[in-house]
Amino acid sequence: MKTYTDTGKKDTRSGFGAGLTELGRTNPNVVALCADLVGSLKMQDFIDEHPDRFFQVGIAEANMMGMAAGLTIGGKIPFAGTFANFATGRVYDQIRQSIAYSGKNVKICASHSGVTLGEDGATHQILEDIGLMKMLPGMTVINTCDYNQTKAATLAIAEHDGPVYLRFGRPKVANFTAEDQKFEIGKAVRLYEGEDVTIIATGHLVWEAIQAAQKLSEKGISADVINIHTIKPLDEKAIINSVKKTGCVVTAEEHNFLGGLGESVARTLAENHPAPQEFVATQDTFGESGTPEQLMDKYGLNAEAIIKAVEKALKRK
Amino acid sequence: MSKIKELEDFATQVRRDILRQVHKVNSGHPGGSLGCTEFFTALYQGGIMEHKPEFNMDGKDEDLFFLSNGHISPVFYSVLARSGYFPVEELNTFRLIDSRLQGHPTTHEGLPGIRVASGSLGQGMSVALGAAQAKKLNKDKHLVYTLHGDGELQEGQNWEAIMYAAGNKVDNLIATVDLNGQQIDGSTETVLPMGNIKAKFEAFGWEVMEIEDGNDMQQVLDGLKQAKSLTGKGKPVCVLMTTVMGNGVDFMMHTHAWHGKAPNDEQLEKALEQNPETLGDY
Numbered sequence: 001m002k003t004y005t006d007t008g009k010k011d012t013r014s015g016f017g018a019g020l021t022e023l024g025r026t027n028p029n030v031v032a033l034c035a036d037l038v039g040s041l042k043m044q045d046f047i048d049e050h051p052d053r054f055f056q057v058g059i060a061e062a063n064m065m066g067m068a069a070g071l072t073i074g075g076k077i078p079f080a081g082t083f084a085n086f087a088t089g090r091v092y093d094q095i096r097q098s099i100a101y102s103g104k105n106v107k108i109c110a111s112h113s114g115v116t117l118g119e120d121g122a123t124h125q126i127l128e129d130i131g132l133m134k135m136l137p138g139m140t141v142i143n144t145c146d147y148n149q150t151k152a153a154t155l156a157i158a159e160h161d162g163p164v165y166l167r168f169g170r171p172k173v174a175n176f177t178a179e180d181q182k183f184e185i186g187k188a189v190r191l192y193e194g195e196d197v198t199i200i201a202t203g204h205l206v207w208e209a210i211q212a213a214q215k216l217s218e219k220g221i222s223a224d225v226i227n228i229h230t231i232k233p234l235d236e237k238a239i240i241n242s243v244k245k246t247g248c249v250v251t252a253e254e255h256n257f258l259g260g261l262g263e264s265v266a267r268t269l270a271e272n273h274p275a276p277q278e279f280v281a282t283q284d285t286f287g288e289s290g291t292p293e294q295l296m297d298k299y300g301l302n303a304e305a306i307i308k309a310v311e312k313a314l315k316r317k
Numbered sequence: 318m319s320k321i322k323e324l325e326d327f328a329t330q331v332r333r334d335i336l337r338q339v340h341k342v343n344s345g346h347p348g349g350s351l352g353c354t355e356f357f358t359a360l361y362q363g364g365i366m367e368h369k370p371e372f373n374m375d376g377k378d379e380d381l382f383f384l385s386n387g388h389i390s391p392v393f394y395s396v397l398a399r400s401g402y403f404p405v406e407e408l409n410t411f412r413l414i415d416s417r418l419q420g421h422p423t424t425h426e427g428l429p430g431i432r433v434a435s436g437s438l439g440q441g442m443s444v445a446l447g448a449a450q451a452k453k454l455n456k457d458k459h460l461v462y463t464l465h466g467d468g469e470l471q472e473g474q475n476w477e478a479i480m481y482a483a484g485n486k487v488d489n490l491i492a493t494v495d496l497n498g499q500q501i502d503g504s505t506e507t508v509l510p511m512g513n514i515k516a517k518f519e520a521f522g523w524e525v526m527e528i529e530d531g532n533d534m535q536q537v538l539d540g541l542k543q544a545k546s547l548t549g550k551g552k553p554v555c556v557l558m559t560t561v562m563g564n565g566v567d568f569m570m571h572t573h574a575w576h577g578k579a580p581n582d583e584q585l586e587k588a589l590e591q592n593p594e595t596l597g598d599y
Binding site: 031052055057060062063064065066067068070072073074075076078094096101102103 | 436446481
């Protein structure tokens, strides 16, 4: 079985920061905005190198989203960064009218998504953002799994003409995808070939899916594991082909089971190839304070939860 | 013919366009549109804005305008069409299915002259700030203009933008507020009193000037010229322009009743009589 090596734990937000710094050097049209969270978003290197291309808006996210839309009119490619909660729910109408409906080339860069934000608790832990963003016509929605993938995605979205929601997180997690990977928006990445069950994961749950697949293999269950970094547009072909082979599926995400990756997969399968599906996701609940590990465990968002879900899905085949 | 008379004739035709657009589909917002007719005419026809005849979304090397209170689309559409951005006959499609002239302005249908969607209030100044900052980055000396309703200032996002603009010396921006004192549920004084708007802008660090009669073409022209002369001095410029909602149609004036209501056949006839054809109806 193929092994994936953690080359050292790193936070995905640092992957964003590194990608932004590289874009600063390579693409003169890239500009950045932040609402008083420069340190958290790892934007300082970009600012140091290009102070004139950075806009500190203060604690005013609505104004930030509008300004980002306006900057595109002068040919700029704005990367607007803040916490996922303030990058979506707080400014939904600004994103809807000034960015999405207006077709503006804005990159909404959202850190600290999901429960792994940790001790700050539910006021800051958004578990609804994928749903909010994927419902907007024309919006591309990406949720990356590790440092390397987040950096690659940051570079890739600068080349994509249109609004993008890039979701990443706070904690240091395994860094296991290739450093030199080419990030293709909308293209699923197969991690394991298997026959018995399909596991489709996004974000921090991808590493957990790898751990689950290895443990399942010891029990004689072979899992087809797919890393879906782009929730919209969804790589429907990869999903349908896999489930045609395996006959059941488990989706895994750090998000509410309503409105997330799981629902997008369910819709795809309902239309094309109905199959039993289990959802590893939060169950229509808010989060709470705790360490990321404690929260992932309490809310059923780890390898153990994926294994249990696989066992249920297999019984329903 | 004097320049002012020419512009007044243009404005009279725009009033006819506004009335005929909303009458045809029995919907839309004539009140605020009529009140801002002189402003739009001065901006696009009076030599205030430097704008290219052809429309480019990036707006490089020309002045830009953003309409924040998008519901007064009938006046915007009429002036854009009569300024050559799209055929005047297209005003016939206002608010109809498959039209580029949506109820509120949008880029989504590709109508030349529109740079961002507006309608959900309070967002235009932020967008204008981004465009103004892009101009500075591009070393483009042209200006960015906006229009806002007075009631619209009740939206909090405006004050985020107002604070940012002064704090960051965005001095290539001229934001005009249409002070007509009316909003849907009544006068601004009864719905939500906003206190001294001039003092508020000044307290935030803006250069503020006033146009006493925003329905007097000469005053609007002079006021906007003065506003231009105040740009580039480290402060954003606010023009507080007092207008009469429904101006030019006697029974629509001084009331919020015509904010979002179209005239019937008889009312249209009466309104058009008060605004005789000048440039030719579409």
